[in-house]
Amino acid sequence: MAQAAVRDVQVGYLENAQRELAARTMRSQRMASDRTEVINGAMAASGTCPPPIFVSQNEGAYFEDLDGNVYLDTCMGFGVHVLGHRPRPVEDALRAQLAKGWHLSLRGEEQLAYARLIQSAAPWNERVVFCNTGTEATLYAIRAARALTGKSKIAKFDISYHGAHDGVLIWPAPGSPADTPTPMSFGYGITDGVMSDVILLPYRHPAALAAIAAHRDELAAVLVEPVQGSLPEADVGGFLAELRALCDDLGLILIFDEVLTGFRLAFGGAQERYGVTADITTYGKAAGGGLPIGVVAGRKDLMDAFGDFTAPKGIFFGGTFSGNPLSITAGRSTLRHLDSHREIYDHIDGLTARLTEGFNGFSARNGYSARIVSCGSMWQIFFRNEVLSDFEYEGKDAEGAFYLHCLNMGVFIHATHRCYLSAAHTDEHVNQLLHVFETALHMVRADGLG
Ligand SMILES: Cc1ncc(COP(=O)(O)O)c(C=O)c1O
Numbered sequence: 303m304a305q306a307a308v309r310d311v312q313v314g315y316l317e318n319a320q321r322e323l324a325a326r327t328m329r330s331q332r333m334a335s336d337r338t339e340v341i342n343g344a345m346a347a348s349g350t351c352p353p354p355i356f357v358s359q360n361e362g363a364y365f366e367d368l369d370g371n372v373y374l375d376t377c378m379g380f381g382v383h384v385l386g387h388r389p390r391p392v393e394d395a396l397r398a399q400l401a402k403g404w405h406l407s408l409r410g411e412e413q414l415a416y417a418r419l420i421q422s423a424a425p426w427n428e429r430v431v432f433c434n435t436g437t438e439a440t441l442y443a444i445r446a447a448r449a450l451t452g453k454s455k456i457a458k459f460d461i462s463y464h465g466a467h468d469g470v471l472i473w474p475a476p477g478s479p480a481d482t483p484t485p486m487s488f489g490y491g492i493t494d495g496v497m498s499d500v501i502l503l504p505y506r507h508p509a510a511l512a513a514i515a516a517h518r519d520e521l522a523a524v525l526v527e528p529v530q531g532s533l534p535e536a537d538v539g540g541f542l543a544e545l546r547a548l549c550d551d552l553g554l555i556l557i558f559d560e561v562l563t564g565f566r567l568a569f570g571g572a573q574e575r576y577g578v579t580a581d582i583t584t585y586g587k588a589a590g591g592g593l594p595i596g597v598v599a600g601r602k603d604l605m606d607a608f609g610d611f612t613a614p615k616g617i618f619f620g621g622t623f624s625g626n627p628l629s630i631t632a633g634r635s636t637l638r639h640l641d642s643h644r645e646i647y648d649h650i651d652g653l654t655a656r657l658t659e660g661f662n663g664f665s666a667r668n669g670y671s672a673r674i675v676s677c678g679s680m681w682q683i684f685f686r687n688e689v690l691s692d693f694e695y696e697g698k699d700a701e702g703a704f705y706l707h708c709l710n711m712g713v714f715i716h717a718t719h720r721c722y723l724s725a726a727h728t729d730e731h732v733n734q735l736l737h738v739f740e741t742a743l744h745m746v747r748a749d750g751l752g
Contacts, residue, residue: 316703316749319710329368330354355714360387362726365714373714374731376721381531381562381680382587384646385636386726392591395635396628404628413625416634419641420589420599423570426579429605431598432625436561436586437465439596440525442619443582444469446598446607447523447555449617455520457513459505462527464559468492470525472500481509505530506541511548523555523582528572529677531562531720536677539576546578555604561586561596566722567678568647569640575678591636593629646725650679653723653732657681660736670743672704679723683715683739700751707742 324331334354356368363386366372375387385392399412417430433439444456456469460483464470471492474483485502501517503510514524528542529535549556558580564571565588573579582600589595598608611618623629640646658674658681665672672685685701705715713735715721723731 316706316751319703319706319745322710323706326371327355327367327369330356333368355709362386362388363724363728363731371712373709373712374734375714376723376735377714377716377718378722378724379592380587380716380718381566381720381722382590382592383724383726384566384588384650384679384722385591385639386724388592389636389639389725391639392632392635395631396593399627399631402627404626406622406626409625410627412627412630412634416630416637419634419637420585420597422641423565423637424573424579424583424599426601427583427599428602429600429608431605431608431619432630433596433598433619433621434594434623434626434629435465435596436559436584437467437596438621438624439561439584439586439598440464440470440557440559441467442596442598442608442617443557443559443584443600444523444525445617445619446582446604447557449607449615450604451522451555453520453522454499455501455517455522456499457501457503457510457517457521457524459503459510459526459530461532462505462525462530462559463532464525464527465561468496469499472497472502474502480504481507482513505533506535506538511544514548514554515552518552518554521554523557524549525557525559527559527562528576528578529563529567529680531680532682534675534677534680534682538677539578542572542576542578549581555581557582557584559584562680563678565589565637565640566680569637569644588636589633590629591632591634593632594623595629595633643725647678650723650725650727653727653729654679654681656729657723657732657735660732661739664736664740665743668743670747672701672743681721681723682719683721700746703746703749703751704739704742707745708738711738711741713738 331354333356357365358368359366363374364372365375365387420430421427433442448454458464458470460474471488472485473488475486478484481504483502483504485497485500487497501513503513514521524545526545529538546556558573560571560583564585568574582598582604585597586595589597607615607617608619610616654676658676662673672683674681674683708715
């Protein structure tokens with residue numbers, strides 16, 4: 303696949319950018335329109351965003367759209383592709399497994415070796431079970447905690463995302479106080495009963511610790527994204543250690559949702575990076591090497607809940623595709639590669655740090671409000687003091703215009719604005735990103751938007 307060249311962009315107007323984009327994405331637009339006849343929901347179904355971009359192929363740090371435009375990718379499958387798109391070891395392993403078949407009902411030998419890799423990443427993961435997504439993993443971890451403790455409530459942090467099941471789609475209502483977020487369901491269809499089983503906590507706020515202590519008798523577990531996908535701040539070690547100590551004091555189960563951070567922030571995830579361990583950990587994304595996976599892992603006495611569901615404290619878990627050979631094979635080859643090439647973490651963290659410093663320095667020197675917040679290889683540009691923007695991409699404000707200009711200069715930033723670098727990204731790519739971001743900021747200012 304041909305690589306994207308950094309196109310020279312003259313200072314221009316938003317209108318030109320919108321026209322240019324429309325002209326070079328005709329096939330994607332047709333696809334977007336045809337899809338509405340049968341497929342609902344751009345975000346849920348495909349993660350596309352307005353303006354419509356549909357992918358034809360991807361490789362390394364790039365993807366090509368239906369119209370043949372090539373983009374430098376910063377979304378990397380929502381953080382999945384730590385090794386880049388279609389890494390050779392994974393593709394080779396998948397081809398070999400395809401030649402053997404992709405049976406489902408019986409197990410082959412691949413699961414054991416994979417489980418041992420998960421265990422070696424965090425040796426306190428004494429037992430491991432497989433499911434298909436991060437959503438399933440957090441659902442099972444919560445169910446297990448409830449079964450083990452006989453208690454119903456879960457404490458979760460305000461803007462943390464733990465998947466699409468009812469029990470975690472609870473967010474702070476807009477304008478609610480920082481120390482006592484008012485719970486609001488993310489979309490309709492979540493019952494009051496489900497809502498009442500969640501204690502919503504302010505992330506990294508002392509009030510969270512007080513609330514956990516106050517609800518100790520009702521809490522089955524405390525669930526935390528050790529580094530938040532929506533605000534990837536790096537200096538969270540102290541907070542995680544405090545949470546660990548509190549859960550130890552109160553005898554509460556601490557669940558780390560490492561679906562995003564596992565095998566991305568370090569081979570041992572956030573727990574290795576910060577030296578704080580969880581009782582139960584959920585994995586997904588990178589752990590599946592690009593194919594769907596969910597993993598729940600943890601201390602043996604807790605993981606015993608995943609056994610006989612008719613026994614006391616046993617839970618039901620299952621799934622036709624759980625632990626399927628293709629996902630396990632992709633995950634196993636990815637983890638093996640990461641395990642034997644730990645220098646990848648220095649590489650992706652170093653690139654992200656250079657990007658963060660370069661961008662923030664430029665932005666400050668030129669009086670822009672935008673800045674990058676990053677942790678390891680997770681990063682996000684914020685325009686308004688870490689306030690999450692809408693999934694707005696159409697240039698109605700400075701932020702929307704910025705992303706539109708980036709897209710026209712060959713840099714794809716997904717509408718969630720969550721970005722990740724991978725082993726396939728290079729120093730040159732960081733130079734390209736800095737050049738494109740700086741140019742886009744100037745264009746936004748030239749348009750009088752920011
Ligand atoms: C921290 C975290 N937990 C859980 C999930 C849900 O994973 P999945 O999309 O595989 O269901 C996500 C997905 O973004 C996530 O970031």
